Amino acid sequence: MAKRESNVDRVYEALRRMAADFAFKPDQRLNESALSEVLGASRTPLREALNRLVAEGFLTFQINRGFFCRPLTPSYILDLYEARVAIECEALRIACQRAPEADITAFSAYLDRMEPEYESATELEELLTLDESFHNRLVQLSGNSELQRMLKNLNGRIRYIRLIDLKRMRDQAEGRAPGDVSAHRLVLQGLVARDVEVATRALRNHIEKRREEATEAVRIAFSQLYVPDED
Amino acid sequence: MAKRESNVDRVYEALRRMAADFAFKPDQRLNESALSEVLGASRTPLREALNRLVAEGFLTFQINRGFFCRPLTPSYILDLYEARVAIECEALRIACQRAPEADITAFSAYLDRMEPEYESATELEELLTLDESFHNRLVQLSGNSELQRMLKNLNGRIRYIRLIDLKRMRDQAEGRAPGDVSAHRLVLQGLVARDVEVATRALRNHIEKRREEATEAVRIAFSQLYVPDED
DNA sequence: GAATTCAAAATTGTATACAGTTTGGAATTC
DNA sequence: GAATTCCAAACTGTATACAATTTTGAATTC
Missing domain, CATH: 1.20.120.530 (GntR ligand-binding domain-like)
Incomplete structure (x- = not known):
């Protein structure tokens, strides 16, 4: 039987939950290597999930500096x-x-x-x-x-x-x-x-x-x- | 001097323009290899851009089948x-x-x-x-x-x-x-x-x-x- | 000839390697 | 001691390789 949920989906959901549960401090830079280890996936699917979150306004992105938790103002x-x-x-x-x-x-x-x-x-x-x-x-x-x-x-x-x-x-x-x-x-x-x-x-x-x-x-x-x- | 725009941004914009200009037929599956060649980037940044477009509702995604142009109904x-x-x-x-x-x-x-x-x-x-x-x-x-x-x-x-x-x-x-x-x-x-x-x-x-x-x-x-x- | 099977080809999924960039801090200068 | 320089370590950007899955189409069956 075919899988129902993609790995990117799983990582995406986990990240969203982490963001909602204060796991990231505002303006904190997210370390991709550390996150990929925690989430049990390599950086490739992790970054795909992070890009979704940027598109949805949960995170911000800076070239060559990576992904950041959006601050609350x-x-x-x-x-x-x-x-x-x-x-x-x-x-x-x-x-x-x-x-x-x-x-x-x-x-x-x-x-x-x-x-x-x-x-x-x-x-x-x-x-x-x-x-x-x-x-x-x-x-x-x-x-x-x-x-x-x-x-x-x-x-x-x-x-x-x-x-x-x-x-x-x-x-x-x-x-x-x-x-x-x-x-x-x-x-x-x-x-x-x-x-x-x-x-x-x-x-x-x-x-x-x-x-x-x-x-x-x-x-x-x-x-x-x-x-x-x-x- | 540092680059201003990331490659993913460039690919993302190109894809969005292609979508707006009828380059993809509704429900058409997007071939990643072909697209990456056209856009001059490997599949890794291409897929990051495609994931943004999914998050924004431009495209749909099916596990193990890839990215699709969203049909107009x-x-x-x-x-x-x-x-x-x-x-x-x-x-x-x-x-x-x-x-x-x-x-x-x-x-x-x-x-x-x-x-x-x-x-x-x-x-x-x-x-x-x-x-x-x-x-x-x-x-x-x-x-x-x-x-x-x-x-x-x-x-x-x-x-x-x-x-x-x-x-x-x-x-x-x-x-x-x-x-x-x-x-x-x-x-x-x-x-x-x-x-x-x-x-x-x-x-x-x-x-x-x-x-x-x-x-x-x-x-x-x-x-x-x-x-x-x-x- | 329509349906089914199956293996080859094509395609997606992702780990990894390595190049390019930024960061952090020790050494140096004033 | 504050500011600056510079290098090594850390990190991001992405091409590539290969495994897993789907698709294709030829061969086979009914």
Whole structure:
């Protein structure tokens, strides 16, 4: 039987996970020999995977100097969240206009089913996966593969920003509980009523609020660690 | 002095240009040895470039079978144009809200300066470059690098769809002249007034109209050449 | 003649070698 | 001691070789 997944795919996924889990410091140069040993592949497939990550914006590349972990700056975080608003709100608009009634019903049922898990989730990763899942499914309702691809890419890059945010929320427990699904419910209500304006306004507010929290969380978390070059 | 551009970059650009210029037939398998000879590089940097193009959605990849030119289907074209609406309308919204007055004035002057060129452009490529330039500059006004990156990617993949569209328009000269900037003027008016609703409505209409034309043009152009797998 | 088998040819997958470049630090200069 | 030079070590860039897999097409079977 033929293999299903290529070695480059495997290495790519491993690198993406490492990036999301803080394995690389911002602006850190990635040593290809060391990485290839850790990942159990030679430099040839490793570099193919690294090139994919550059194309997707996870890493940067400098000729004759290699691949670097992309640093987190406030303006970069702003850009990523604004792009999420663009993708998700347009997907929601499309979904309001043409998603089959059955899909919306299923989405609603999904949120009901997940609510207890949200409330009881203890692991941050678990909570984050649940939240990402809501947004992914929302964009799926649009039926647009490009919007799905773009969201997946953004989520991959935003993931560790959100982990920092959730960590802070849990530590402080200020106001909103981490597992609060009320914002998601508001979006759903608009979608069920197929009211583009109400739905997108709710979603936009939700994402922008999260952005503000996340920016602040990152600022606090990193302010004592290093000073990234901002421009 | 150090080199500025890497070999992989050069190969990548060459491949992208080839893809945009119909050098590869849809679903055609790309022969690595042949390509590496044409491009004057060994398979190692070639494959790195090909992996970037896969990550960006220009090509597809199958394990042990190599890289393939992505086929054009109506639903793929719809997805790309919808994604453009998402990116450009949100960028325009942001620009309405916070682009410096000076940048908007400069943008307006740019459109005035370009109008004669639009009218007189004879080469399709020239016309297309002018049109892409308008949209790129619009998104630049948002100051968001991620939106710019996403638009650049979409434009790269949409480019040859638009060439087909422009070709048909020129051949038929039905109704609208190819170099019509009135739709762009409407968008600009909304932006100058900083009226998000007016501006985004004009832009959305413009892109969606172009999508309809392009879909039809591709349908006609390809209907006798081959039948792509649609699903 | 359509379907099947199978081996040769073509093609992809990747480890490795080595050339070219950058980096780090010791030696030197001021 | 700070700045500069320079060389060795480390690292990246890529051509190449060869293993693994797929494709092709001729031979065979029904």
